[in-house]
Amino acid sequence: MTIPLIDKQDGFEIVDFKIAEILAAETVLQQALATSEGKPDPSLWEFDVFLEASNPIAVFQNDPEAEPIVNVWFDDDNFSMKDGSVVKNQIGEAKYNVDIYVSTPSSDNVAGGYNKGDVSSSKDLFRIIRLVRNILMHPDYTYLNLQGLVGRRRLQSIQTFQPQINDRPVQNVVASRLNFQVRIKEEPVLESFEPLELIFTTAKRVGDNKVIFESVNYPTAPIFKITVNDGDLWTSGGPDTTSGQQEIPS
DSSP, rough: OOOOOSOOOOHHHHHHHHHHHHHHHHHHHHHHHHHTOOSSOOOOOOEEEESSSTTTHHHHHHHHHOEEEEEEEEEEEEEOOOOOOSSSSSEEEEEEEEEEEEEEOOEEOSSSEEHHHHHHHHHHHHHHHHHHHHHHHHHGGGGTTTBTTEEEEEEEEEEEEEOOETTEEEETTEEEEEEEEEEEOOOOOOOOEEEEEEEEEEEETTTTTTTEESSOOOOSOOEEEEGGGTTTTTTTTTTTTTEEEEEEEO
């Protein structure tokens, strides 16, 4: 019997995008609220959101005065044997890193001298941390608008760090990482189907690390090939072939 076509996103993928979506929407709404309340500089509530960017600070190389950057990326997912079901679903504790980058170039001071960029960057960094934390931990986003998929979410830690390029610190750019943990229910594709025809197959190991499934009673059936690292599909002394049957979905 074969499983149905896997043509869906897993929960950890959906949550990854949802975190970025929430932040992107809220920065716009916060600027609108600041404007309506007469705040002198609504841009203080502005930041750009990236998803799974490999080198987000490259933006500052082209434009040192670019808006603060928030980059959301998936880190890992851990599953417990105590939660979920061995058949229908698994409960994972997924970790997402929400990285914040702020660039503030040094500038002249009207009173003489200049304003150090790193000092201004630190102040701006704390401001963006405040915005991001308050958005993601607001009661309206307890389940990230994904009730049924998300069981809970929590902020695990906040850390600051100095970003680097080619092992050298980037001047006037400071960064912070918010470790965000989300409890997600992952479910397999359980679509049922009526078997069209039974095909008996034989699995054979070819060489050291390749397995092929060949049809016994259906010559035109495709040959399935599975590559196994280091030939470790069977234990030492195990059989080289095994027979079974497979259902082809209609």
